[in-house]
Amino acid sequence: MSDWTDERVLVTGGASFIGSHLVEDLVAAGADVRVADDFSSGERANLDAVADDIEILEGDLKDIAFADRATEGIETLFHLAADHGGRGYISNYPANCATNMALDTIVYEAAAENGVDRITFASSACTYPTDIQQERTRLREDMIQFDERGGAYADEVYGWAKLMGERSLQAFQEQYDIDASIVRIFTAYGPRENETHAIIALMAKAYAGQDPFRIWGDGEQTRNFTYVKDITRALRLAAENITDGTAVNAGISRYVSINEATELIFDQLGWEPDERDYLTDKPVGVRHRAADTTRAEELLGWEPEYNLGDGLAETLEWYTENRDRDYVRSNLETLLHER
Template sequence: MTEWDSEDVLVTGGASFIGSHLVEDLVDHGANVRVADDFSSGEMENLTAVRDEIEILDGNLKHWGFADEATEGIDTVFHLAADHGGRGYISQYPANCATNMTLDNIVYEAAAKNGVDRISFASSACTYPTDIQKEKRRLREDMVSFDERGGAYADEVYGWAKLMGERSLQAYQEQYDIDASIVRIFTAYGPRENETHAIVAFMAKAYAKQDPFQIWGDGEQTRNFTYVKDITRAIRFAAENVTDGTPVNAGISRYVTMNKAVEYIFDYLDWEPDEINYMTDKPEGVRHRAADTTRAEELLGWEPQYTVEEGIRKTLDWYLDARDREYVQKNLETLLHER
């Protein structure tokens, strides 16, 4: 088990929702943390708690010079930077998502040139074949294969880009002997997430008292909503325990319908709409998604610590404190569609 005390660590995308939580975790464990972010979706405010304890570089990691600067003198790279958003975003902006393939390889190449010891890549459940998610079938890491014909069938361009990010990192591990770990993140949510993702979108709509309340699809599609602190712990554990680029799931094994998630939010806010409008013409993604966490338990000693109910309460507490109701009401459509 690696001690992070005095380890020089780079978190790309460190001002983002997940990245900022990881930065806090690493600082708590004694690491010297550098953040590289272009602040296209990340916010400086997300780093307020640790601002005086970290180094922050503002720039675009698709530019070789900046990637070189960011990785110089670094022991471990946590690579979270990506062009991404919720289901609506990845459906509408496939070319933006495709640029992640360039971003990933520039970061890996710069890291290799600068003698980085270890790279941990934040991948996604979108790497899994979409056709096996029509029924409730927990996703195992070996359901994606680069060795079998037809072994990959990712979810939209974003999923393919993440899958190529995995394969590229494995190639760098093979050629440069860099320790590599990959974490497939499943439906993360929590404080600092924006309103383009389902849980916080539901919170925004309920906070604004949207009525009829809009749910994309019929509300019976499921996700394994996983609290952000469980995700960041899995990323850290993977870097500590995996060196050969073996992918590991970070998600809960429970199927939670959109309707159930909304019910938890209504209950906590003590409010519900008179009518729900199920928008079946909107993108809703795969039908069912939950993680098989056997490999994470075996390789990392990891399992989720937060229930969905507890995580939603914590996230709602943050949202109500962070957002003004009148502002959300006036800007709801913009918040829901711009990352």
């Protein structure tokens, strides 16, 4: 399937950062889109550009009746709804993240009962074993497997919940013959993301003029920051091309240190602090993370189109246009830690 015209599509978590961009892409492709969201972190304003073209349902997808209503009459489901946030959030709220396992199962059950044809699950790089991310080893999908003892070692409760979401979807694919695909998202950033995530957190602190500028860890930890439009394209291509529950990475292969990203933000904002304060007692997660995208290239014809400089420019332009500097300065600590 590559033609989305009049396809009846549900995006769970569709008012979220990534979800709202996906909804816009699907509307542009001609799909008939429904959004299901509880608006605990997503915002209605994120959907303003397409609000007249979509159906919006507000409710908790852990409620079986609401999940049934949301999936009724749907052909393709993009399941992005989850309780999650940045590193500080998933470290401090593990029980919240654990509820994703119930959420995923309820959504899959409702989809199966309502005859949904295909499901694409938004998974995470946090599913990968943490011990292999202390050195610069690009992560391949086959580094996670369920066939041997010790084949999985996910990153905190959030990573384990995402991994169980993958395994559950594969089970539903096997039992109900639903076309299924999984996209492991690597450190997405872009317009509409909140300040609990690394790139927006760094932008917020710079925009607020924080000096000394506080960086969690020593700043040499790396991530493969992936622009949101590359992520949403991978999700659509996975739905179009994968049916058997295979997982693919959506990330970049370049290791970008927090220090490098910080300096790029300073350059683009035209501001630099007098001092930098490295907070080595803060949670920073794994030491290094970058994706091997060979499988995505082979199965989807996908590779990232945005480089870090261009993506940061788009994101910083959005942030400075949509955030009041005095408000950010006055509420910085709350913004950085609350979902």
